[in-house]
Amino acid sequence: xxxxxxxxxxxxxxxxxxxxxxxxxxxxEGFDSITIRRIAELIEYSPTTVYLYFKDKDEIFYALxxxxxxxxxxxxxNLDTIQNPLIRMHKxxxxxxxxxxxxxxxxxxxxxxxxxxxxxxxxxxxxxxGDAALGRLKETVTDCMEKGYLAKGDPYQVSLAVWSFVHGLxxxxxxxxxxKFVPDEKMLLPTxxxxxxxxxxxxxxxxxxxxx
Amino acid sequence: xxxxxxxxxxxxxxxxxxxxxxxxxxxxEGFDSITIRRIAELIEYSPTTVYLYFKDKDEIFYALxxxxxxxxxxxxxNLDTIQNPLIRMHKxxxxxxxxxxxxxxxxxxxxxxxxxxxxxxxxxxxxxxGDAALGRLKETVTDCMEKGYLAKGDPYQVSLAVWSFVHGLxxxxxxxxxxKFVPDEKMLLPTxxxxxxxxxxxxxxxxxxxxx
DNA sequence: TTGGAATATTTACATTGTTAAGTAAATTTG
DNA sequence: CAAATTTACTTAACAATGTAAATATTCCAA
Numbered sequence: 001x002x003x004x005x006x007x008x009x010x011x012x013x014x015x016x017x018x019x020x021x022x023x024x025x026x027x028x029e030g031f032d033s034i035t036i037r038r039i040a041e042l043i044e045y046s047p048t049t050v051y052l053y054f055k056d057k058d059e060i061f062y063a064l065x066x067x068x069x070x071x072x073x074x075x076x077x078n079l080d081t082i083q084n085p086l087i088r089m090h091k092x093x094x095x096x097x098x099x100x101x102x103x104x105x106x107x108x109x110x111x112x113x114x115x116x117x118x119x120x121x122x123x124x125x126x127x128x129x130g131d132a133a134l135g136r137l138k139e140t141v142t143d144c145m146e147k148g149y150l151a152k153g154d155p156y157q158v159s160l161a162v163w164s165f166v167h168g169l170x171x172x173x174x175x176x177x178x179x180k181f182v183p184d185e186k187m188l189l190p191t192x193x194x195x196x197x198x199x200x201x202x203x204x205x206x207x208x209x210x211x212x
Numbered sequence: 213x214x215x216x217x218x219x220x221x222x223x224x225x226x227x228x229x230x231x232x233x234x235x236x237x238x239x240x241e242g243f244d245s246i247t248i249r250r251i252a253e254l255i256e257y258s259p260t261t262v263y264l265y266f267k268d269k270d271e272i273f274y275a276l277x278x279x280x281x282x283x284x285x286x287x288x289x290n291l292d293t294i295q296n297p298l299i300r301m302h303k304x305x306x307x308x309x310x311x312x313x314x315x316x317x318x319x320x321x322x323x324x325x326x327x328x329x330x331x332x333x334x335x336x337x338x339x340x341x342g343d344a345a346l347g348r349l350k351e352t353v354t355d356c357m358e359k360g361y362l363a364k365g366d367p368y369q370v371s372l373a374v375w376s377f378v379h380g381l382x383x384x385x386x387x388x389x390x391x392k393f394v395p396d397e398k399m400l401l402p403t404x405x406x407x408x409x410x411x412x413x414x415x416x417x418x419x420x421x422x423x424x
Numbered sequence: 425t426t427g428g429a430a431t432a433t434t435t436a437c438a439t440t441g442t443t444a445a446g447t448a449a450a451t452t453t454g
Numbered sequence: 455c456a457a458a459t460t461t462a463c464t465t466a467a468c469a470a471t472g473t474a475a476a477t478a479t480t481c482c483a484a
Contacts, residue, residue: 036441046464048442057441112324117388126392134393153410160381160393161407165373168380176329180338181346181372195373198365203414248472258433260473269472425484432479440471451460 015053017043022060023067031105034060058119061109065116068106069129075099076136085143086150086204092140093166093196100170101189112171134159151205158203165199227265229255234272235279243317246272270331273321277328280318281341287311288348297355298362298416304352305378305408312382313401324383346371363417370415377411 021042025033036057040047054060075095082088100107109116110130120127138159144150150158169192172178182191233254237245248269252259266272287307294300312319321328322342332339350371356362362370381404384390394403 035439037439048465049463051442052462111389112383112387114387117391121388121391127389130389131392151414156393157403157407157410160390160403161377161410164380164384164407165377166380167384168376168378169372171324171383172376172379175324175326176333177323177339177342178372179329179333180343181368191369191372195369195376198369198373202363247470249470260434261432263473264431427484428482430479430481432477434475434477436475437473438471441469443468444466446465447463449460449462451458453458454456 019063026105058115062116062119065109068110072099085140089140090200096166097192104174230265231275238317270327274328274331277321280322284311297352301352302412308378309404316386
């Protein structure tokens with residue numbers, strides 16, 4: 001079936017073309033600039049051709065959302081060498097903040113916008129990429145508990161808390177809710193990192209053993 | 213100037229009519245159902261009449277966003293009688309979670325969507341409602357520090373952290389990012405409250421003074 | 425009464441996602 | 455190889471949207 005195979009490959013090539021074009025619009029001109037017509041223009045096909053490769057616009061969003069998770073995992077390559085689980089977790093949080101601030105559009109798609117999730121629940125799927133990411137956090141949290149850095153408890157519960165915290169910071173920041181709070185844009189990420197430090201200090205129980 | 217006054221009043225009446233219609237659509241059919249044409253239909257005017265009272269759609273969103281803050285402050289009436297600042301802060305957090313889960317559309321407008329903020333920065337305004345709400349949190353945080361419940365430090369910094377935490381919970385929940393994590397929808401709010409408990413326990417330094 | 429301001433509507437435009445119908449080329453089939 | 459069919463794509467069109475310009479109506483003061 002060499003022919004069917006080549007066909008398949010070509011189909012995927014155009015799919016990729018569409019995604020590349022969407023990405024380009026996404027990154028260079030922001031979210032609202034992704035229109036079927038502009039995508040078509042970029043890939044030099046007619047608008048309706050896009051629908052031969054994606055059922056609707058939301059399906060494109062979902063694909064981009066997936067790409068976002070790939071990009072985020074690149075940010076986490078620096079975790080492998082860190083032995084101390086609490087420091088690893090801290091670094092993980094910093095990476096998360098940095099990713100969100102550097103790629104706010106991706107972040108929106110991954111963690112804020114409704115469209116990708118709607119598409120996903122249509123397909124009966126279960127947000128594999130998101131759960132995988134959360135799974136890595138859970139491992140680290142478990143490790144922290146075993147080694148006595150965090151109070152023993154439900155690692156899921158604690159993972160949810162940690163995730164919520166950093167997500168809260170990023171999503172408030174990229175949706176302009178901290179502008180009055182942190183007027184100087186350059187101070188945004190540092191302020192968020194400081195908040196993370198405070199948080200990590202508070203949940204670390206090793207400190208409590210030291211006398212005041 | 214009795215006449216000009218009545219005129220003014222009538223103008224405001226129609227403005228109010230428009231906002232009421234928007235609210236109705238908002239609450240009963242969700243965000244995307246707010247269209248100028250449907251608003252016009254409800255108030256029995258032509259679509260373009262709406263533009264005599266609001267410059268554009270975003271200005272309506274901004275007004276609704278303001279109403280959301282009013283509604284949220286209703287949720288906080290139960291705080292007045294609480295003496296202990298840490299418990300007050302805890303309750304404040306619970307109220308925040310409950311408000312977000314009960315009025316997700318309002319919450320989106322207030323803390324997630326870009327439109328109201330865009331309109332605001334056009335007007336050179338400074339998110340008074342948001343800052344006021346954060347101000348009340350800051351007071352409580354300061355109170356907690358003075359009374360020895362929280363480690364002394366920058367109250368703004370800590371307020372940001374607390375706010376980010378609860379915002380993270382709510383925004384993940386209402387944007388369907390916790391569905392796999394908490395499959396049973398009824399467990400959503402309880403799980404979030406549990407996370408808040410964990411958080412409050414961790415930042416409360418009075419506990420540290422007790423021996424393990 | 426009349427002229428002008430305030431208020432409202434009609435018409436229109438550009439943009440959007442998406443569907444239906446049509447076409448030309450490639451492929452399969454007899 | 456010729457006919458039939460499938461594939462890949464385009465053209466045309468629809469319905470909904472936000473919004474602007476032109477037009478009509480209402481209303482009050484001179």
